Amino acid sequence: MRNFLLSTVATILGGAAFAAPAPSAELPKGAAHNIVLVHGAFVDQTSWKPVADILTKKGYNVTLVENPLTSLAADVDATKRALAKQNGRTVLVGHSWGGVVITQAGNDPKVSALVYVSAFAPDVGQSLAALAKSGPATEGATAIHADDKGDLTIDPKVFPAA
DSSP: OOHHHHHOOOOOOOHHHHHHHHOOOOOOOOOOOEEEOOOOOSGGGGGGGGHHHHHHHHEEEEEEEEEEEEEHHHHHHHHEEEEEEEEEEEEEEEEEEHHHHHHTTSSTTTEEEEEEEEEEEOTOOOOOHHHHHHHOOHHHHHTEEEOSSSSSEOOOTOOOOO
């Protein structure tokens, strides 16, 4: 899965730049040099570290967003703060829940592309609940439960490693 994720991001972000050997400091002319990676739920920003390391070695400026995972608004704010620190065109990448986040934060003028890596891709303003209702329930979605405070957890009976 890790290799698939890495190759997918590499293909989407660079095309020929990743296929041909090039010095790490020489990115393709006109390419966005900034990449902001937004993690999904139930993980933190370190889940992107292997991808960030590869992209950094290729010469990209990579930022890992630390989503608080307390609300969509809080996660979008964290992503917007990361975008505000970028100098120039930026590719915004989201995994899983991060796709919902980048859809909302992606209207920033610095964002040149949105990349959804095994991610939810709602229309702007569409809730995750509405998006989920548009298809059959997945095993993963049925394993997520809210506690009495509204915090979500994964049922360990369904996914023991979670």
